[in-house]
Structures are given as C-alpha cells and as structure tokens.
Amino acid sequence: MIRVLVVDDESVILRSFKKAFENKPIEIETSESAERAVEKLRSGDFDLMFTDMKMPGMDGLTLLREAGRINPTMDKVLMTGYSTVESAVNAMKFGALDYITKPFSTDELHALMNKVIGMRQQRIKAQEESVGFKRFNLNLRIQHLVMIVSFSLLTLTGVPFFFPEFFKGVMHVSETSVVRGMIHRISAVVMILLSLYHILYIMFTDDGHLNLKLIFPKIPKDIIDAFHMVQYNLGIRKYPPKFGKYDFIEKFEYFAVIWGTLVMVISGLMLWFANAVMTIFPVWIVDVARIVHHYEAILAILSIAIWHMYNVHLKPEHFPMNRVWLTGRIDRKTMLLHHTLEYERTTGQLVDIEQIHSEEKE
Amino acid sequence: MRLLPVIAVIVLIPFHLTAQECLDCHEDVIDMKAYEHSAHGRQELTCDDCHSGIEVTDEGHEPPGNVNCMECHDGIAELLDHSIHGYTKLTPPVLCKDCHGDHYILSEVSGIGRDFRISLNEMCGGCHVHNEAYSFSDEDRNFVKSYFTSVHNVTIQNSGLIFSATCVDCHGSHLIEPDDSPECNAHSKTARQHIQNTCGNCHKGSLKEFNMSAHGQSFLKGNKDVPVCTDCHEAHLILNHYEKSSMTYPVNIPRTCLKCHSDPVYIKKYGFSPLKQTNYGDSFHGVALKLGDISVATCVSCHGKHKILSQDNPESSISSDKLGETCAKCHLKDNPVDIESFGKIHAMTAHQYHPISKWVALIYKVIIVTTLGFFGFYMSIDLFRTFRNKKKKNR
Numbered sequence: 001m002i003r004v005l006v007v008d009d010e011s012v013i014l015r016s017f018k019k020a021f022e023n024k025p026i027e028i029e030t031s032e033s034a035e036r037a038v039e040k041l042r043s044g045d046f047d048l049m050f051t052d053m054k055m056p057g058m059d060g061l062t063l064l065r066e067a068g069r070i071n072p073t074m075d076k077v078l079m080t081g082y083s084t085v086e087s088a089v090n091a092m093k094f095g096a097l098d099y100i101t102k103p104f105s106t107d108e109l110h111a112l113m114n115k116v117i118g119m120r121q122q123r124i125k126a127q128e129e130s131v132g133f134k135r136f137n138l139n140l141r142i143q144h145l146v147m148i149v150s151f152s153l154l155t156l157t158g159v160p161f162f163f164p165e166f167f168k169g170v171m172h173v174s175e176t177s178v179v180r181g182m183i184h185r186i187s188a189v190v191m192i193l194l195s196l197y198h199i200l201y202i203m204f205t206d207d208g209h210l211n212l213k214l215i216f217p218k219i220p221k222d223i224i225d226a227f228h229m230v231q232y233n234l235g236i237r238k239y240p241p242k243f244g245k246y247d248f249i250e251k252f253e254y255f256a257v258i259w260g261t262l263v264m265v266i267s268g269l270m271l272w273f274a275n276a277v278m279t280i281f282p283v284w285i286v287d288v289a290r291i292v293h294h295y296e297a298i299l300a301i302l303s304i305a306i307w308h309m310y311n312v313h314l315k316p317e318h319f320p321m322n323r324v325w326l327t328g329r330i331d332r333k334t335m336l337l338h339h340t341l342e343y344e345r346t347t348g349q350l351v352d353i354e355q356i357h358s359e360e361k362e
Numbered sequence: 363m364r365l366l367p368v369i370a371v372i373v374l375i376p377f378h379l380t381a382q383e384c385l386d387c388h389e390d391v392i393d394m395k396a397y398e399h400s401a402h403g404r405q406e407l408t409c410d411d412c413h414s415g416i417e418v419t420d421e422g423h424e425p426p427g428n429v430n431c432m433e434c435h436d437g438i439a440e441l442l443d444h445s446i447h448g449y450t451k452l453t454p455p456v457l458c459k460d461c462h463g464d465h466y467i468l469s470e471v472s473g474i475g476r477d478f479r480i481s482l483n484e485m486c487g488g489c490h491v492h493n494e495a496y497s498f499s500d501e502d503r504n505f506v507k508s509y510f511t512s513v514h515n516v517t518i519q520n521s522g523l524i525f526s527a528t529c530v531d532c533h534g535s536h537l538i539e540p541d542d543s544p545e546c547n548a549h550s551k552t553a554r555q556h557i558q559n560t561c562g563n564c565h566k567g568s569l570k571e572f573n574m575s576a577h578g579q580s581f582l583k584g585n586k587d588v589p590v591c592t593d594c595h596e597a598h599l600i601l602n603h604y605e606k607s608s609m610t611y612p613v614n615i616p617r618t619c620l621k622c623h624s625d626p627v628y629i630k631k632y633g634f635s636p637l638k639q640t641n642y643g644d645s646f647h648g649v650a651l652k653l654g655d656i657s658v659a660t661c662v663s664c665h666g667k668h669k670i671l672s673q674d675n676p677e678s679s680i681s682s683d684k685l686g687e688t689c690a691k692c693h694l695k696d697n698p699v700d701i702e703s704f705g706k707i708h709a710m711t712a713h714q715y716h717p718i719s720k721w722v723a724l725i726y727k728v729i730i731v732t733t734l735g736f737f738g739f740y741m742s743i744d745l746f747r748t749f750r751n752k753k754k755k756n757r
Contacts, residue, residue, distance in 0.1 A: 164652030177655040233743040235750060249740075271646070275693050284716035290646055291719050295726030299733065307737045316748045 001348065002117060003027045003044070007037040007051040007063060008079065013102070017050070020106045026113070034058035034066075041070045047348075048116065050100075053080045053087060064094035075120045077112070097123075124347075128332040133346070135245075136328040137207055144325055146194045147257075153187035155301055161294070188268055195261055214245040214342075215254050222248040239353050242340040253308065260300045267293040333360070383418075384409040392465050401468040431458045441536040444549075454495055461485060479524040483515055486529045508599035525564075532560050552597070557590040565591075571668035576675075578668075587628065594618050613651055615660040616642065664688050 004026055006017045014030040021028050029044065031037040034055055041049075049067055053060035064076055078091040078099040091099045097119055100112050136144070157180045160167035171180035202208035225248045228241040246254070270277050270289035277286055312322045317334075324330050335343050337360060340351050385394065388409075397403040402412075410416055413426040432439040442448035447456040478485075489496055490506040498506075509515055509529070517526040532552055539550035551560045558581070562569025572578040572591075581588040594609055601608035609618045623634050642648040642661075650658040664680055671678035679688045 160653055161649050164649050167653060169654040172654055177650060177653055180653075230740075230743065233740075233747040235747070274646075278693070284719060287641075287645075287716060287719050288722050291723050292726070295723065295730065299726070299730050302730070302734060303737075306734070307741075310737075310741050315744070316752075 001025050001027055002047045003029065004048040004050065005029045005031060005037060005040060005044075005046045007031045007034060007049065007055070007060075009033060009052060009055045013052070013079070016106070016109070020109045021113070034060070034063040037063060038066055038070070041067055041074075046071060046074050048075050048077065048120065050077045050079055052102075053078060061090060061094055064091075064096060068095050075116065075123070077116055125332070128335075132329040132331040133335045133343075134328060135324050135330045138328065139201065139205075139207070140211075141325060141328050143194060143198060143201070146190065150187045150191040150194065151300075151304070153183055154191065155297075157181075157184040157187070158297055159301070162298070185272065188265070188272075191261065192265055195265070211245070215251055217248075217251050217255070222251060239357055240337075242344075242351075242353060243338060243342075244345070245339055245342040247338065249311065253303075256303065260296060260303075263292060263296045264300070267296065381408045387422075396466050400466045402465075429459075429464075438536050445534075445536055445538045446540050447538060452496070456489075460489070479528050480518060480522075482528040482530065483510055483518075505598055508596075512598055512600045513602050513605075514600060527564065531563070554586060554590060557592055561591040568668050571666075575666070575668060575670045576672050577670060587622075587631070589622060593621070610662075612656040612658075612660045613654060615662055616648070616651070619661045659692060663692070 002025070004017075004021075006014055006028060007030075008014055009032055011032065014032070017028050017030065029040060029046070031040055034051070035058055037049070037051070038058075040046075051060045051063050051067075055063075058066075060078060064078070067074060067076060076094075076096045078087070078096045079102055080087050080091075080099060081102045087099070097116055098112065100108070104112070157171065160170060160177075160180065171177065171183070202212045225241040225243065228237060229248070231237040232240045267289040270286060271293060274286050277289070312318060312325070313320060315322075330339070336351060336356050340353060340356075343349070344351055381394070385392070412429045412431075416423045416426055487506060487510070490498060491503050514527040517523045518528065534551050537549075539553075541550040541553040550556065558569055558572060558578075562572075568591075573582065577588045581590065596609055601610075603610040603612070605611060606613070608614065622628050628634060643652075647658045647660070651660060664685075666679050669679075671681075673680045673682075675681060676683060678684065
C-alpha cells in the first residue's frame with residue numbers, strides 16, 4: 001500500500017485524485033493548504049506527495065523544501081496550472097521527481113502515478129543497494145565488542161584450567177596464578193556490567209524494546225521455520241522460510257548467550273566467594289559450581305568457536321567475514337533473502353520470495 | 363726385671379734417628395713448620411715413629427715399608443675390618459692417608475684439616491666421583507655427585523654452616539657399612555631400618571613427629587613398606603621444599619605421595635583409595651597446583667608433613683573434630699567465622715565426588731555432545747545446500 005498526500009487549494013483536483021484511485025492499492029490523503037499539509041506530514045508516514053505550485057499562504061516550492069526536511073524518503077511531484085520550462089526546472093531543483101500540468105485526465109493521472117511509483121521503486125532499490133539496511137546501531141555494536149573482549153579474556157585465562165600441565169606456569173607471578181585470576185575476575189566484572197547494561201537497554205530504550213520483541217521466540221513459527229529450513233537445505237523444499245530480523249538460529253544464539261552468562265556468573269561468583277559459600281552450604285555445592293563452570297565454559301567456547309564462527313566467518317555467503325558487527329549494516333540481497341519479513345516490516349513492501357530467489361539465481 | 367725398660371731405652375737410643383738426621387737428606391720431602399702444626403707434630407712424634415725399622419748405613423738406607431698407623435691407632439683397625447673400605451680389598455686399596463693425608467694430619471694443609479667438613483665432599487668425591495681407577499658406574503658417580511647440589515652441601519659451602527650433614531654424618535667415617543649387603547645391613551647407618559635415626563640425629567623434631575605418625579608407628583612395628591625419610595626427601599639430592607625440582611616442592615608433592623598411594627600392590631594391601639576415585643587431581647586445588655600455583659593446598663597441607671595420622675585418630679589434622687581448623691588455616695585466615703560449622707560441612711567430601719556432581723557432569727556431557735552433533739548436522743546440510751545451489755547456478 002502506497003500512501004499519497006495531495007495538496008491543492010482547488011477541491012476539484014483533490015476529488016479527482018480520490019476518484020481516480022478509488023479501487024487501487026493507493027491511499028489518498030488530501031489537504032487544502034500547504035500549512036495543513038505540513039501538519040499531516042509531521043503526523044503521518046507518506047510515500048508520495050503531489051502539490052500545487054500556487055496556493056494562498058505557503059506556496060508549493062516552500063512546501064517541497066519543508067517536506068524534504070520532515071520526511072526525506074518521501075517522493076514529491078509538482079502540479080502546475082501553466083507549464084513552463086522554468087517551473088519544471090525549479091521543481092526538480094527542490095527535489096521533485098516529476099511535474100504535471102493542470103488540467104489532466106484520469107488516464108494521464110494513472111500514467112503519471114505508475115511512472116512515479118516506478119521511478120520511486122527504482123530510486124529506493126538503487127538506494128538500498130548502495131547503502132543497505134541498518135541492522136545494529138552503534139550502541140549494540142559496542143555492546144557486542146565489549147562482549148568479544150571480555151569473552152576472549154575469560155576464555156584465555158580460563159582455558160589453562162582444561163590443560164593445566166600444558167599451561168603450567170603461564171600467567172604466573174611468584175608461583176601463584178594471581179595474574180591469571182585477576183584478569184579473569186576483571187573480565188568477569190566487565191561482562192556482568194555489560195549484562196546489567198544490556199538489561200537496562202532492552203528495558204528502557206525504544207531500540208532495545210523493538211529488538212527484544214523481534215528476537216523473542218515465536219512458537220510455533222520458529223519451530224516450523226527450523227523444520228522448513230532443514231527441508232530446504234536438504235533440497236526437499238524449493239525456497240527457504242521467510243525470516244524476520246532474527247531467524248530461529250539467531251534467536252537460539254541470543255538466548256543461549258543469556259543462559260550461558262547467567263550460569264557462568266552464578267557459578268563463577270560461587271567459586272570467587274567459595275569461603276562464604278562454604279560457611280552456608282555443604283562443600284559439594286562448591287564442587288558442583290566448579291563442574292558447572294567447567295562444562296558450561298566448554299559449551300560456550302565450542303559454541304562460539306564452531307557455531308558462531310561458522311555462521312559469521314566460514315559460511316560461504318559471508319566468507320571471510322560478515323561485516324555487520326563493524327558497520328551495523330547489511331546489504332539488500334541479504335535483507336531480502338534472509339530477513340524477508342524484516343524487509344516487509346520496515347519498507348511496507350511485500351516480497352515475492354519466488355521472484356527474489358529466481359533473480360538471485362540469475 | 364724392673365730395669366728392663368730402662369735398659370731397653372738405653373740400648374735403643376743409639377739407633378733412634380733424630381728428625382734432623384732425616385732432614386739432612388729429605389729436606390725437600392717435608393715442611394717441618396707445617397708438620398709441627400699437625401696432630402703428630404704437636405705430639406712431637408718424629409720421622410721414625412711412623413717410618414720405623416730404618417737402618418742407616420754409609421750407603422744410605424733401604425726404602426721404608428708401609429706405614430702402619432694401627433700400631434698406635436689400634437681401635438680403628440677393628441672398625442676398618444668391618445668397613446666397606448677395609449673388608450672389600452679394593453684395588454687400589456684405600457689407605458689411611460687417602461683420607462687423612464700423610465705428614466700434615468689435622469693441619470691447615472691436610473686432607474682432613476681443621477675445617478675439613480667444608481672439603482669433605484671433594485675428598486670423598488675424589489674417589490667416588492672422579493677416580494677412574496675404581497669401577498663405579500656413571501649412575502653411582504652421579505648419585506654421589508648429586509649430594510653436591512643438595513641443601514646439606516649448599517648450606518656448608520655457601521653459608522659455612524659446617525654442622526650441616528656431610529658424607530660421614532650419614533655413612534660413618536671408619537666404619538662405613540653398605541646398606542645393600544645383608545651381612546652389614548643390620549648395622550649400616552644408611553640401612554632402611556636406621557635411616558630415620560640417622561637423619562633424626564640432627565632433625566630431632568621431625569623424627570619425633572614421624573615416630574608419632576601413622577607411617578612412623580607402623581615403621582616401629584617393623585613394617586618395611588612404610589616410607590622413611592629418603593623416600594620423600596631423596597638420599598643425596600635433598601632439596602629445600604621451595605626448589606622446583608625437589609620432591610617436596612608443592613607441585614611435586616602429589617607425585618611423591620602417589621609413588622606408594624597409587625601403587626596397585628599397596629592399594630590392595632592397605633586399602634588406599636585408588637587414584638581414579640579421588641578427586642584431588644580435578645579439584646580446584648589439584649588443577650591450580652598443576653598450573654603451578656603453589657599457594658593452594660597439597661596433600662601435606664591437610665594431612666601434615668611428618669605427623670600424618672589416620673582420620674580416625676582424634677589427633678589427626680583430618681579427624682572430624684580438627685578438619686575445620688585445618689581448612690581454616692587457609693580459607694578463613696582473614697575472616698575467622700564459625701570454624702566449627704565450616705569444618706563439619708567440609709568433612710563430607712572424603713576425596714569422593716558427591717553423587718550430584720557426577721550427575722551434573724554427565725548431563726553436561728550429554729548436552730555438549732548433543733549440541734555439537736546438532737552443529738555438525740546443521741553445518742553440513744547448510745554447506746550441502748550452498749554447493750548444490752552453486753552447481754545449479756553454474757550449469
């Protein structure tokens with residue numbers, strides 16, 4: 001559905017628009033003055049605006065400029081009572097896609113509308129192809145970076161425990177593992193603070209809210225998606241499922257990280273403050289904490305080293321690296337193919353999956 | 363008859379050579395000044411007291427026979443008869459002078475001088491390490507040599523503490539009996555049954571504790587399986603516990619104890635917990651120790667060093683009454699909370715995993731294997747699809 005705002009002081013023109021697109025998937029909103037139009041632009045999201053040049057009060061060219069500020073992605077078309085080269089040039093200068101000379105017939109209007117929508121789609125596609133789509137904002141990327149650093153340090157200073165003989169004496173000062181332990185604990189505190197920040201982020205920011213909503217598992221869709229994807233990979237289905245911003249794997253990874261962090265933080269704190277724990281609980285609790293910390297670490301490290309590294313580095317479509325963690329953006333192809341529902345949600349454009357995939361194959 | 367000695371002296375005087383007479387010819391052989399400071403010189407013994415039976419004629423005299431020290435030092439003869447240096451008829455034989463020197467005994471220039479304990483290692487080592495005339499194996503020579511780097515010798519050489527143990531303190535001097543021969547075994551200071559007393563001569567405190575310990579008690583009853591000093595500290599290469607290669611360096615302690623405590627024969631005989639069932643190696647202490655962190659507890663931290671007692675003994679550091687105190691030595695050092703409750707709960711782990719620990723470990727293993735299996739499956743079908751699509755595209 002395309003939303004169009006028509007601005008003209010002549011109500012005949014407004015009515016003719018309404019009539020012309022009565023049964024078309026085009027929503028017409030009208031305004032009799034530029035001032036009203038500005039208000040409407042501020043409150044609603046329009047794809048296109050048709051505006052008259054000469055109006056009492058604010059004129060068409062001023063409105064064009066104002067509209068460009070309010071909604072930069074909207075396309076604009078000028079309507080003039082007298083066609084001159086000068087006014088056409090002016091219209092283009094102020095960012096209009098095209099112009100039309102009044103009076104016009106319904107057919108002329110249809111033709112213009114088709115042309116303009118076509119141009120708009122071309123323009124959007126070209127823009128999408130050149131800049132891609134925003135996936136993660138700077139805040140989330142910094143959170144991810146802090147996670148990488150703290151996770152790596154924790155791994156580096158924790159792995160010696162799996163191969164104590166091999167790492168004998170490494171990161172030691174005066175025959176105690178004080179340096180190793182210190183780096184481990186500092187990194188742990190960083191990760192805990194990051195987790196707390198992340199909780200605040202998803203609770204109190206719009207972006208956090210939205211992303212939480214998008215990453216929250218949807219049953220049964222995600223389960224069906226998983227089966228569907230396996231079938232697609234095996235060649236049983238022709239097309240993959242339509243994923244939202246986060247596919248079932250990304251959702252799984254996110255909640256696995258939450259689970260892992262929770263388990264590691266609790267068991268880690270129990271080991272850090274073992275003396276206090278032992279004065280309250282029997283000592284086997286500390287033993288269990290140690291075992292849990294040990295195995296959960298193996299699980300986490302292997303998941304990152306195998307699963308996450310495969311998905312963001314080795315996977316053929318991303319090799320050698322998916323740059324989204326640095327740029328925060330993904331390209332149009334990935335967006336359409338892999339986050340189809342997210343594309344539909346953000347652009348309002350329905351995606352024909354068959355068409356996309358046949359395009360991709362060519 | 364009473365006059366007989368007097369007559370003998372009078373008769374013998376003309377045949378008695380004075381030192382001056384010997385020096386007329388042998389001035390280059392002996393430094394009289396140094397001799398006068400020696401044990402014999404101080405006693406005013408002269409040349410022919412040792413080099414006896416010399417008759418000087420105009421042509422000079424016959425070469426003197428071997429000096430027989432036993433003429434005076436007759437008590438030593440008996441000891442030497444039983445000593446490895448005496449009875450084995452070594453070639454070349456070990457003579458008194460090999461150890462004591464000849465003319466300047468107990469003087470500054472003698473083999474065994476006043477400060478002889480400092481050079482004793484070199485003196486014994488002269489034959490036992492360096493002299494190729496004896497058929498010692500390299501292993502034996504190195505074994506003797508290893509004493510040189512031991513805490514005993516280093517203390518003497520570097521700190522001048524000459525009362526630290528030298529060769530003779532453990533092996534004896536004139537009566538050196540080997541510990542590997544059945545006939546001498548009963549008396550040898552280094553025989554297994556005497557080791558603890560030999561070491562205990564100096565280390566009296568440790569001996570007292572050892573004799574009270576489970577090891578010591580069993581030892582006193584004649585049990586020869588029980589470790590003695592040298593089993594944990596070595597015989598020659600005894601090092602301080604902070605030396606990394608020492609058997610008593612914290613990192614090496616488990617290996618030292620496990621020499622016996624993981625021996626299948628002893629496990630069967632004495633019912634030790636087999637190594638597999640104890641969790642020390644996987645425990646926080648054990649893993650940190652393997653990493654080289656010596657601030658963590660090793661066997662001796664809880665069980666004691668010399669005074670190791672069974673946990674059933676109320677005196678034991680691991681008895682249910684005292685375990686709390688033992689753990690608190692490290693754990694509640696800075697924060698003395700209720701040690702009693704701390705100990706009681708701690709007493710529940712007798713080196714065995716709690717059943718819940720085992721279940722948790724098992725569940726995690728299953729989760730890890732399942733997850734990896736899923737990763738493998740999904741990654742392979744993902745790659746399968748990618749390459750199939752690529753093939754189609756290329757066609």
